[in-house]
Amino acid sequence: MDQQFTSEYLKDFIQKVFEAKGMNTYQSSECAEGLITADLRGIDSHGVARLSGYVRLMDAGRLNPNPNIRVVYETPSTATINADSGSGLYAGQVAMKIAIEKAKMAGTGWVAVSNSNHFGIAAHHAMLAIPHDMIGIAMTNASPLVSPPQSSSRMLGTNPICIAVPSRKHAHLVLDMATSTAANGKLEIAQRKGKEIPKGWLVDKNSNESTNANELKAGGALLPLGSDIDHGIHKGFGLASMVDILSAVLSGANYGPWVPPFVSFLPLIENSPGKGIGHFFGAMRVDAFRPIDSYYENIDNWIEKFKSTPANNIKGRVILPGEFEDEFYEKRFKEGIPLHDAVVDDLKKLATELGLTF
């Protein structure tokens, strides 16, 4: 059975854990905010459930709690950051803020990040742009779990893309999507429940279609968006490739099969071509393209038009990017965040280990 916790309580606990591992107050607060935002938005796979994973990476010396994050390259509209093996939860915030500052001066700002670690949900970073009347973009590569079309080799991560678009009268539009057909979190749920998964989510290690979620752990691979040749799998593969290239080839991070694993018990790949994992961020001032009021008039109208279009679903109308996440946020901010017993046990163990209470 699930237990319910307030976001405040959880955020405070996460921050204390990171501080106990040697992070300073500011950075640990930023990291805690990143994890709790995932839980609030309903992305349970990227929230506090991952906390012990980050701690294990610190224990293994792979995640630096006191990174010297620095700009190593820049132009008026770009920068490249070396995250010094720090947390991507923090490096993503630093990078996005630099992108926003660049955009104030140059119209747009673009920041590539190398030598980083898992950055949580992409939306947490991209959405920083919104209060500045900017469109925010965030993407990252990730541990290889996804195979190219007609292959079972794990060559790419679930490489998500987020684009956050500000609105004035309505909820902002926030597309935050893995470039695989199904994100790993969905597979984990099927595994836990012992349920079959739809065809088109994964192949087994011999690149045969499978509806058994356990085939992933047995050496299979997730499939890119599109799932098969008839339905455009080369498009999902192409998108995932471009996320990999922008995040890592532009920044000097590891790419493709060399991206380091999130879990600390898997060894790093030897002779890897770059540093850590990579991210890519963008911020575009809407008034770098047109007067701000006419932009907002049109985007509000876009939202109204799409939202009033009928559809055969629970709401009887088209559902916009980010709409479900917003509803999770409102509900969970008020009512609290439900955590699985397994997650609660894990957090209790962590508390004991670090002399904290949970």
Add this chain to the structure above:
Amino acid sequence: MDQQFTSEYLKDFIQKVFEAKGMNTYQSSECAEGLITADLRGIDSHGVARLSGYVRLMDAGRLNPNPNIRVVYETPSTATINADSGSGLYAGQVAMKIAIEKAKMAGTGWVAVSNSNHFGIAAHHAMLAIPHDMIGIAMTNASPLVSPPQSSSRMLGTNPICIAVPSRKHAHLVLDMATSTAANGKLEIAQRKGKEIPKGWLVDKNSNESTNANELKAGGALLPLGSDIDHGIHKGFGLASMVDILSAVLSGANYGPWVPPFVSFLPLIENSPGKGIGHFFGAMRVDAFRPIDSYYENIDNWIEKFKSTPANNIKGRVILPGEFEDEFYEKRFKEGIPLHDAVVDDLKKLATELGLTF
């Protein structure tokens, strides 16, 4: 039966047609290059087969052969262009060249275009960045043919995205994809051959799945990449939405269901919120992020790694974005471009009408 023509012969003919309709030499040459590049790259639906469509738009007064294309808004890294109802084939080249000039100074350049028309294939524009050691990006919205998830309302175009990535030792990577599961061209082929199409490409006008390509003309709609809820249709819908917003809400063009139809016999939509159709372009200097040699070392290595990964297909290995199009280009540049008899007849009629020979 198909007939074969050299690209030179076809390009020359296209240019003469555009000149006969009042375009100047430079612009007509740029437009002809755009169409012929599509044919050379194997995208037959976007090449010379569309020539008479452009002519009909000029006859209808919807495509201005002598546009006063102008920058209406700019910052160091951005510009917005009003294409004055001109051809997108030309406006796209102008916009991309401005993006490249901006990138030389600011690191990146981003150009939104309003009041435009169909721009041909996205790759033709994005690839302009490559000789400048830049990553090129091009996208456009298009006449509404695609429905949101669980809806049969035509709200979006096939809204393609192209990302072109320069390599030093290998063929450049060029992802050029519609954000629908299948592009309209594939449906037209199935219609001509009277063949069934796979499930997941379209819905009929009552939003039921259909394998009959004719249902599109009967009021149905194409489906976004992902095809259904289980396979991530909301992702394709989200991507198409973002292409629409960047291309049109940022630029002041028409968006969503108000995008004007390509075919001249369909009426324009009344009280539309913007001007013409919209595009969005980007150019990013790779050396705005890191030293150019280390970039090329890594991208060449990325390509080698992926290209040497086994796959169960005709080549026995992973096929990279743009690889098939490159092969078409080489073959057709040498051997000529095959045209359907129907297309040849159409071009002959056009020649007679304009006092030209074909």
